[in-house]
Amino acid sequence: MxxxxxxxxxxxxxxxxxxxxxxxxxxxxxxxxxxxxxxxxxxxxxxxxxxxxxxxxxxxxxxxxxxxxxxxxxxxxxxxxxxxxxxxxxxxxxxxxxxxxxxxxxxxxxxxxxxxxxxxxxxxxxxxxxDDLMPSRTDLEGYCGETAAALIQLAAMVLDPGEAPRFAELAGRAGCAQAMTGLLLLLPLHRKRGQCFVPADILAAAGSSPQEFVTGDGGPGAERAVAAMIALAREHLSAFEQGASALPVSLRPAFLPLALSSAYLDRIENARRSPLKDAVRLSAMRRHWLLFRHATQGWPAV
Structure with missing residues (x-):
């Protein structure tokens, strides 16, 4: 193969x-x-x-x-x-x-x-x-840290090795927010192949289970689990935004993909059809505008 x-x-x-x-x-x-x-x-x-x-x-x-x-x-x-x-x-x-x-x-x-x-x-x-279980929120955050957050930090080191270390913690928050948003966008694909990235503790608290979440019809428990994942992504996004105004211009491109996360999360929350079944997208014009705005203006102080 x-x-x-x-x-x-x-x-x-x-x-x-x-x-x-x-x-x-x-x-x-x-x-x-x-x-x-x-x-x-x-x-x-x-x-x-x-x-x-x-x-x-x-x-x-x-x-x-x-x-x-x-x-x-x-x-x-x-x-x-x-x-x-x-x-x-x-x-x-x-x-x-x-x-x-x-x-x-x-x-x-x-x-x-x-x-x-x-x-x-x-x-x-x-x-x-x-198709193993993601045991807990902590495990999910660790996964996001080693993947998306690490990628942001490596990109920052390429852009400005002198400034990058000062924003390692911010990269961690940004990576969690971006990766969790990405996992929400990929829910239909993951469910189709029998995979569940939603932590077991979040599913249990929502009244669902990994098997029900993957193979079920998207009942109340699954919807509550999705809402909990959105809230977790927003929590990390908010923590990032608290310190993002301090990002130097030299590092903005490393964090720039995060400019789309809030809009993606809004679209997932307000979608007419369940994000469990249909992938959510932003228009090309919307994506270009958000990237341009944050590339030129950065993130305002919160």
Whole structure:
């Protein structure tokens, strides 16, 4: 079974300059196709930082999409281990021939990014491959921290390594809010494949269960669980907004995808059909406007 994205094929032999150009195009297209919100956010970053950001987001898209491409847990774990080996390899090792992997290795080396953060992210992504329970809110926050929050912090280190450490806690809040919003948007997909990211303690408090939430018809218990998840995402979003006005302009692009979270949550709450069954979307114009406004004005003091 093939485990490579169609957008990231093995490159054909060509001149070095063509390889660089084509590989860069592959990395950008990977992000544009799989994570359009982050793709748009990169366009507001300084031009000399965009390649590194695209490589981070392309890597994230690759590992986040492993289950959808491979469908089986064990080969998925093998794929995650391949990424570990690529990242852990010595800097002078020859290119591996995968456009996203080669671009990521260059970014890690050029910006001295901590390899441990990538290892933790890959470890967290093992959860994606199985249908195990998410035991508690704390476990969910830990998952969000190792994935979305870590990605924000790595992007911040690329943009401004001097300022990034001061906003690590804010990145944690932002990552939880963004990841939880994303999980809510993916509810129809997760339920279709029998997966539940809603913590068991939240489900129990709502009068539901993982099995009922996934296979049921979206009764009162499931709706209460969704409402609790929205409230949890808003809690982290509010905590982020409390300190977001202090973000320097140099770091805004790293946090910019969060500009859409509130609008997504509003749309989920006010949707005519249950978010358990139908994916919620924002119009392209709305997304562009929110990103532009926060890129140029930041987040006002709360």
């Amino acid at each position: 093939c485990c490579w994205r169609k957008t990231a094929p093995w490159p054909q032999r060509s001149s070095p300059s063509t390889d660089v150009t084509e590989n860069t195009k592959v990395v950008i297209e990977t992000v544009r196709a799989a994570d359009h919100d982050r793709y748009l956010s990169v366009l507001y970053a300084p031009e000399n930082k965009r390649g590194a950001l695209f490589s981070l987001y392309a890597f994230n898209a690759e590992v986040a999409g492993i289950r959808d491409r491979i469908h089986e847990a064990l080969p998925g774990e093998v794929r995650l281990q391949w990424w570990r080996d690529v990242i852990a390899a010595e800097e002078d090792r020859a290119k591996v021939g995968h456009p996203v992997a080669d671009a990521l290795r260059t970014t890690i080396s050029a910006h001295r990014l901590p390899k441990a953060a990538f290892d933790n992210m890959l470890e967290a992504r093992i959860f994606d491959l199985y």
